[in-house]
Amino acid sequence: MEILLVGTIHLGYTPDMNTLSKNETDKYSDIHFEQLTNDIAKFQADQVFVEYPFGSQKHLNTIYRSNNVNERIKENEIYQIGFRLAKKIGHKAIYAVDWNEDPEELKDIGLVAEGKSKEEYQEIMGRIPIMIKKVSSIIQQGDIIKLYKYINSHEYIINDHKVYLDLMQLDDEIAFEWVSKYWYYRNLRIVQNIKKLLKPETKRAVILYGAGHNYLIKQQLEDDPSIKVFHYGDWVK
Template identity: 30%
Template sequence: MSKKRYILSVALIILTLNPIFSQNSPKTEILLVGFDHLGQMDNGTPSSDIFSPKKQKEIIKLTEKLRTFSPDQIMVEKEPSEQKQVDSLYKAYRENTLKLSEIEYGSSETYQIGFRLAKMLNLETVYGIDHYESTSQSLLSSGKNIDIFKNGLLELMNTARPMKKKVQQDSLSIYDYIKTINQPKFIDLSHNLIFNLPAYVINGKFSENGTNTVDIGKIDEKYIGAEYITLFYNRNLKIYSNILNAQLDHNSKRIFLIMGQLHIGVLKDLLEANPNYKIITTSEYLN
C-alpha cells in the first residue's frame, strides 16, 4: 500500500470511530421555530399587550404544544457572552422570585416561550447562540434590477403585516400566527428575499440611511446585491457555529431553537447539510 493510500485509510478510520463524524452515530434532532418578535408586538393598545390574559393563554397553548417535542436543550436569541445574565434571570424565574413582566423585554419569545418551556421541562437553563449584527433591508436601495428586490420586499410586507395587525387586534391568535409563518411557503418567501433576490442587483451603492452595524470594509459595487447577501450570511454562519458548539458542549440530543423567522431558512439549509443533525418539521408539533 502506498503511503498516500495508507494515510487516507487511517483518516477514514479516525473519522468513522469519532462519534462526531460517524454516519452511524445518532443524529441530534433540532426543531427550528421562527418568530415575528413578540417583544415588538405591543403597539400601545390593550389587545396587543403580550401580558393580557388572552395573549398569555395563546402563548401557553403554543408552549404546551412545543413541550411535546421534549427538548433537552433550548437555544434562544441571546449571545453566548450574555449567558451569565440569562442564567441568573432564569434561576430567579424558575424559583418563582421573578415574573416575566419584571424582566426588561420580558414580552419577547426568549422569555415567554424559552424560559416558560425550560421551566416546564425542568431544564437547567436556556442557551444563547445569537451573534448580534444588524443590517436593514433599506441598506440595499439602488442599482440595476433593484426593482426585483423591492418587489420581493413589498410581497413579504404585504403578506406579514396584515397578519401581525390581526394579532394586535386579537382577531388572530399568537399560536395561529406562529404556526402560519413557519409553514414552508412563508419560510421560503423570507429566505428568497434575503438570500436570492439581492443577487440580481448590480452596479449600485449602499444607502447612507440604511442600518448596518457590520464593518463592511471594501465593497465591490458591481456586485452590490451579492455583498448585501454576504452581510446576512456571515451573521448566520456565526449563529450556526454557536449552535454546533453549544450542542457539543452539552451533548444534547433534542434541541429546540427560537429565532427570528428570517433566520430559519438559512439555518435550516446549513443544518440539513450537516450529517450529525436531523431537522424536525414544525408541522409535527404545531398543527
Template identity: 30%
Template structure:
C-alpha cells in the same frame, strides 16, 4: 439514536429591527397565548433551549432566568422571556443558551441603505421586491397579529412562508449593476451570521440523546435548516409537528 434539533421560526414579540413588524399584544393576551405555545412545544421534550440573543448576554439573560425560576421575574420583553423561560422551566432545562452573533454589521451598508439605493437607481427591481415580497409579507404579518400566537407561529413555519422569506434575500442579492454588487457585503454578513448560529447550535449537541429546540426569527429558518441537514449530524424536526 441521533440527536434532534427543532427550529421554531417566530415573529418577535418585543422590539425588533426586522423589516417586518407584528403589532404587540396586550400583556394579558400575551401571557395566555404564550402558554399555548409553551404547552405545544414542551411535547418535544427538549433537553436544551437555544435563543436568538448575543452570546455576550448569556450571563445576564440566565440571571433573569434564575430570577424567573425563583418567582422573581423581570418584565417580559420578548419571546425569550415570554415563551423561552416557561418552556425551559417546564422541560427541566437549567440554562438557556444564547447563540446569536451580530459582529461587524455597523461597518457595512444597512439594509435600509440598500433599499434606498435600489429605489433611486433600480426602480423596477425595487418595485418588484416591494410588490412581490415586502408588501405581501407585511400584510401577512398584520394577519398574524390578529391570530393567537400559536396560530401565527404555525404560519411562520409553513414551508411556503419559509421559502418566500428566503427568496426575498435571493432577489435582494441582485441589487447593483455590472460590477457593482451593492447588496453583497450585507448578504455576506447575513450568511456569516447564519453560519455562526448553525455552529453554535451544533456545539450544543453533546450526546445522541440531545433534543435541541431553537427559537429564532422566521427569516433564519431556511438557512439554519439547510446547514443542519447538510451536516448529517442530527435530525431536523418540523416545528409544525408540535405546533399543529
C-alpha cells in the same frame, strides 16, 4: 440528533424589516403562551437555544433564574416562550447563540434604493408588508398555534428566503455583499454557536429564533448528516 426549529415573531422592539406593531403582539396573553409552550414541550427537548448574544450566556441565565424580571424583558419572546418552555421542561439553563454584529466595511442595504437597482429593490422590499399583512390577519384571529404554524410553514419560509435570494441577484454590489457578508455569515455563526453548545448527551433540542432565520439555520444544520431538523409548522399536529 433531532432539532425542532420554532421560528417566531419578535414580541418586543426590534429593528428587523419584519416588524409588527405593539398592538398586534399584545393580542397574546399568558394563556396563549402557555398553550404554545405546552405544545412545543411535547418534543421533550434536552436543550433550548434562543436569539440572545452568544457572549452573554451568564447574563441570560441570571435573568432566567431570577424571580425579579423587568417588564421590558417580559415583552420579549425569549421570556414568554423560551424561558417558559425551558422551565416547563425542568431545565436549569437556557442557551444564547446569537451573533449580530455590523461589519465595518459593509454599506447600509438601504443605499440600494438610491442606486441603479432602486426599482427592483423597491419591488423586492414591497413584498415584506404583504407578508406582514397576512401575519397580522392571523393574529387578529387570536389563535397562537395557527400563527406559529403559518410562520413556520413552507410557504412563509420560502417567500421570506426569496427576498434575500433576489437581493443577491441585483446588479448592485451593496446588496450582494450585505446578503453574503452579513446575512449568510450571521446564520453560519449562529449555527456554529449552536453546535458549540450542544451537549454530547443531547438527543433533542429546540431552537427559538426570528422566523427569517428558518431557512438558513435548517439548511446549515442539516449539512451535518447526524442532525435532523423539523420546522414547527411541519411537526405540529
